[in-house]
Amino acid sequence: MPERRNAAPRRPARPSLRRRLLTFLLVPVFGVLLLDAVIGYFVALAYSNRVHDATLSDNALTLSEMIDSDALRGELTEQARFLLEYDPNGRNYYTVTSARHGRVISNASLGGPDVAVDAPPRLYDTELGHRPLRAATMRVPNRHDAGDTLTITVAENLRDRHARAREILLLTLPMQALLIVAVLFLVWLGVSHGLGVLEPLTSRLARREHDLGPIGEEDVPVEILPLTRTIDDLFARMRNMLGLQERFIADAAHQLRTPLAGIRLHVERLADTTDPAQRDDAMAHVQRLAARAARTSAQLLALTRTQSPDLPDSDGMATIDLATVVPEAVAMRVHQALAAGVDLGYEGADVPCLIRGDALQVQEAIDNLVDNAFHYAGRGHVVTVSLACGENDVLLAVEDDGPGVDDAFLDQLGERFFRVPGVDEDGTGLGLAIVESIAERHGGRVTFLHAASGGLRVELHFPAISTSSTGQDRSV
Structure with a gap:
């Protein structure tokens, strides 16, 4: 078979x-x-x-x-x-x-x-x-x-x-059945005609190709408005995502062009010379430019991730205690501070400092602030991370006793790719922009001030929550 x-x-x-x-x-x-x-x-x-x-x-x-x-x-x-x-x-x-x-x-x-x-x-x-x-x-x-x-x-x-x-029922039932059949036909006709009002909207959407603009409401029936408004919201999120993608590609192309060109130049030097001193110098430049390209790529990804609308909003975050998160983040940077010749310290109260947020993003903000202080304060200076808990907000601050920033440039700190003129340290100009994006994601704000010791002081203000309002979702 x-x-x-x-x-x-x-x-x-x-x-x-x-x-x-x-x-x-x-x-x-x-x-x-x-x-x-x-x-x-x-x-x-x-x-x-x-x-x-x-x-x-x-x-x-x-x-x-x-x-x-x-x-x-x-x-x-x-x-x-x-x-x-x-x-x-x-x-x-x-x-x-x-x-x-x-x-x-x-x-x-x-x-x-x-x-x-x-x-x-x-x-x-x-x-x-x-x-x-x-x-x-x-x-x-x-x-x-x-x-x-x-x-x-x-x-x-x-x-x-x-x-x-x-007998009476049999006399009246055919007439009632005929009436019901007529009603059924009218119902079918009415449904078919009623659905016809969707044809202009369908035709208008079919003519679109790459247009992600709002559908509009001029020819949309009232019953379909919730659906079209939901689609408009989806289009808006897609426009944001595509905008982030295009901006990331443009930024990456702009920021990686210089280090990649330098790497190519020094690789050609390596190929053309037999002098050990020149080869060592070219290899050092290649390593430095490769590290710069890697750091730029990592920070571009971090900035795009913090600006992504797919990240959970405040309703999807957990209750975290900054009195636990911040000291741990500072302790993880001690070895790097010793290697860089920087005196890294922490000042904070022992009481809980509760906010609604994401512990990993807060740690990323601290890392960027500490890195910024290391680069621009320099060897032999002091970097202090402090935490203060108020009734309505929690203040996280990172300050150094380095050369500081002129008043003319304070308002520009936090802008994408902005670097203070005259600074010799390599940087991407994205660290403080990442910090501002994380603060906005948590409903907070960032301020740039002169430190009492003459350097730069960066303050992050987070909305505080009381210990009585926390539930079972507390995390550190």
């Missing part, structure tokens, strides 16, 4: 707005049709009962008028018997009882409630041999025996009532 291949899995049907609307409209309409049929039947049955009850009361009144002396002897006239017993679907039943003489005439044993003399016939439900009946009873004076009263009861089965109700 040939090997039976496994059938490919069937793809689930795509959701259809038209099918969904028609389903939500047509299913209730069919339910209404069924409910209408049930209600129509009971309305027809009530009408049939009212007509038959009136006839049954008339029969009881007619029998009371047709009773004569023969009836009191147990016999009925042919007209009375025909009136009472004629029924195409069965028989009617009757009983005439005298207060003095007991049962006078009857074709069934029918009991009934007590009624007043000369009162209108009273209608009630009863049974005869487990057969449901509808009966009418009345009490009248005996015209042939003064002082005596006659109780007259007539009854009929319920088959004819139900038959009449079914």
Whole structure:
């Protein structure tokens, strides 16, 4: 036998707005049709009962008028018997009882409630041999025996009532079904026409190629506005991401051009010379330029990462204690400070300093501030990292006793690729820009001041949170 291949899995049907609307409209309409049929039947049955009850009361009144002396002897006239017993679907039943003489005439044993003399016939439900009946009873004076009263009861089965109700239902149901079909057609037509208003919007979006601008709301139905506004928000995030990508590429091309060109130049020197001194000098330049290119690339990536809209916002951050994070970050830089000949210190309170943020980003900000102080203060100077906890904000500061920055350049610190003129140290001009971006991400701010010792003081102000408002998400 040939090997039976496994059938490919069937793809689930795509959701259809038209099918969904028609389903939500047509299913209730069919339910209404069924409910209408049930209600129509009971309305027809009530009408049939009212007509038959009136006839049954008339029969009881007619029998009371047709009773004569023969009836009191147990016999009925042919007209009375025909009136009472004629029924195409069965028989009617009757009983005439005298207060003095007991049962006078009857074709069934029918009991009934007590009624007043000369009162209108009273209608009630009863049974005869487990057969449901509808009966009418009345009490009248005996015209042939003064002082005596006659109780007259007539009854009929319920088959004819139900038959009449079914006939009424069958007469009205086709018209109602035709009306429902017309309603269904109008619903389908209305849904199809209503969805047609999306065609201009669809055509306008189809004509777009690389346009990520807002869709606009001039031809958008009110019901679709939440969707188009969500798409506009998505377009805005995509524009931001593409902008960051383009800026990163442009910055990388601009900042890496010089070190890469220098590396190429010195590699050519290595290839063209056999002098050991020149080879050592060229190799030193290659190493320095390669380190500069690596640092520039790392800081460009760090800056782009802090500006990315995909990073969690303040609602997605955790409660961190800067009194723990900052000393650990400073301790990790001690060996580098010793190698650079810089006196690195920390000043801070022992009480918790809680903020809402990301510990890794805060540590990255501290690293950039310390690196900046190392580079521009220089060997033999002092760099101090301090932390102060206020009621409304937490102050993280890094200051040095180096040459400082002129007042004319303080406002430009933090700008991308800005370097203070006259500084010989290699730098990318991105460290303080990264710090400002991290501060903005945490809802804080950065200020650049002159230190008391004459150097530069950089302050980060973070919004503080009280210890009573922290939950289970505290992290360090």
